[in-house]
Amino acid sequence: MGIYRDVILPKLCDLSMRNERLHPYRTRVIGAAEGRVLEIGSGSGLNLPFYRADVREILALEPDPALLAMARRVPHSEMPINFIEASAEAIPLDDNSVDTVVTTWTLCTIPGAATALAEMRRVLRPEGKLLFVEHGLSPDHGVRRWQDNLTPIWRRIGGGCHLNRPIRLMIEGAGFRIDRIETGYMRGPKPMTFMYEGSARPK
Known part of the structure; x- marks a missing residue:
């Protein structure tokens, strides 16, 4: 689940494998998290350093045990x-x-993305938020x-990644109301880099 975010997208954006171009996205999205947080497809833990003091607990969900082992070694705050x-x-x-x-660069790879979004809505409190x-x-x-x-x-070749999933429609179709969304291309090949960034709440 974290392969696209942790390996493929950084490689497309920067052949040196650095992912500084993704940092503004991570800073904005992860920085808005608060309370008890569930991260979907936490991968190798690249997001962990971006969480702020408003977060009480992080639940890092990842199906790949090798990526989880890597995440446990990532330096992070004391939360x-x-x-x-x-x-x-x-x-x-x-x-x-x-x-x-x-959820950061994860919905593209989940086989049952509609089921996963329904699960996210289920575990969210009525006043909770989905950040993506x-x-x-x-x-x-x-x-x-x-x-x-x-x-x-x-x-x-991309770990199950779909380039053509209609992210906004998927989120709204799972029973969320979009509060904020920004779209546009980041630097890189256009078929791989049209971004959806925002927040939503359960209807």
């Missing part, structure tokens, strides 16, 4: 972190039990055609 080896399609948490759900930054379907016809044509092979 409690519980690493959970599980899938987003079956989150092992009670209903209405978290204040914030964070994702890449997905472009509004430009020419780019969309490339995304559609590339996705079958890209899924095989």
Whole structure:
């Protein structure tokens, strides 16, 4: 689940494997988290240093045990972190039990993304929020055609990553109300870099 975010996207953006260009996204999205936070597809822990003092606890959900092992070695603040080896399609948490759900470059790879979003809504408190930054379907016809044509092979080489998922429609279709959304291309190949960044709440 964290392969695109942790490996492929940084490589596309910077051949030296540094990911400074993603830092502004992480700073804005993760910096808005508060309370008890569930991070979906936490991967190797790249987001952990970006959480602020408003966070009481982090629940880092990741299905890949190797990535979880890497995340446990990442330096971070003293806030409690519980690493959970599980899938987003079956989150092992009670209903209405978290204040914030964070997803960063993850929805593209989850096989059952609609089920995962329904699970995120289930575990969020009624006043909770979903914070997201994702890449997905472009509004430009020419780019969309490339995304559609590339996705079958890209899924095989990119850890299941879909280039053409309509992120906003997926979030709204799962019973969320978008509070804020910003879209646009970041630097890099356009089929891979159309970004959706924002927040949503359960309806």
